Amino acid sequence: MGDRSTSIIVEFSVPAEEFALYETLCEVPGMTVEVERVVAHEADCIVPCFWTSGENYETFERVAEDDPSIRDLTKLDEVKGAILYRAEWVEDVETVAYTMTRTGATLLDATGEDGQWMLQLRFDTSEGTTAFQRYLEEHELEVELHRLYELTQPRLDGQPGLTDIQHETLVTALERGYYETPRDVSMSELADELGISQQALSKRLRGGHHTLVENSLTVDSPGSEEQGP
Template sequence: MSVFAEFHIPTDAFALEFTFEAAPETVIEIERVAATSDLLTPYFWVSEGSFDDFEAAADADSSIENLERIDEFEDSILYRANWTENIESIVYAYTQIGAVILEATGSAEVWELQFRFDDHGRLEQFQEYCVEHGLQFELHRLHDVTNPKTSRQYELTDKQRDALVTAWEAGYYETDADVTLEDVADELGISQQALSNRLRRGYDSLIETTLTVTPPEEDD
């Protein structure tokens, strides 16, 4: 049974501490990530603050290497880079536990990370690892996939569900709607790119857990 766990971790205990200190207005949202035994390579959006300030800070930050612009979307830029310091917890979660990061957002104050674990045993294994290595992961919320009527059944995070429902309630999906992505983003208090990411991830989870499920074979 899948378990969804949201952890909070102080920025000074995770990667990019210096970047956030030098460019405190920066907000980072991880798009996807690859991990090896000693390296984390995320694709991530920067959606707040000065991009020049962020890039200057990142260039001087020893915890990040090979920063590269991948794409731009109005008020956000997608980057790729190698993160090399204070990332042992994520590397362990990916390579040893098989956990998946559903969402990860970082600011000058805190990183919010939401994981999906295959079961409680793997979650407990991850928590034990954090305790043994002095990693400051605070469990903020925990959900089991038990109720088929909840969004967790479809592997939606709270933010993805809020984005989908808010867009639907605003009439964004109606054929002749005059509601824009910007309108919905303003309602949620996030950037258009952050909203676009959450909607896309929400669609992906809904399709994977509903339309691609193999139906039972019909009787002859």
């Protein structure tokens, strides 16, 4: 079998001022922003949909309208204490968001709160990862790397590629009996305990389950190249 491409996953944290919504996250403490999906990912713009959870939505919307990192904030939906928005993130050469678009990264997960973002990116080639790192260094962007691994290889440390947030959520769900039959705790109760909305909890659980299955059941074993008859 010929060489197969290997996705590289990079997980890191970054100050909000180097990504997006810095003024909003700083001026409205206690609000959590979780990117749901990116509806457009072009060379010069990123247009995500993101859930927000917290208590002061009126202040969040007022501050976000004037936040220089986004424009065209639009409210899409509201479900049980969480609101879904869409906004275009303004192109800025001095941000990690801009770096993503220039180096071919795919945004897998992004959670912002209290002036910081936790990000998970996927690169299809090692060249993309190298270009991303070089760009960060050239523009002196401050990031804290947490994990970097290849998706098609087993994790050496026994961890299946979960983000810290996903790991915390799944462990808490297990300890509280969410996976028991019948359940010892409802999704609403578990979300309240974690201090997030049910929509955010559902997203974390889906992401964690996807990562566990993908990295535990579809990884290549050493010497697993296709053998002839």
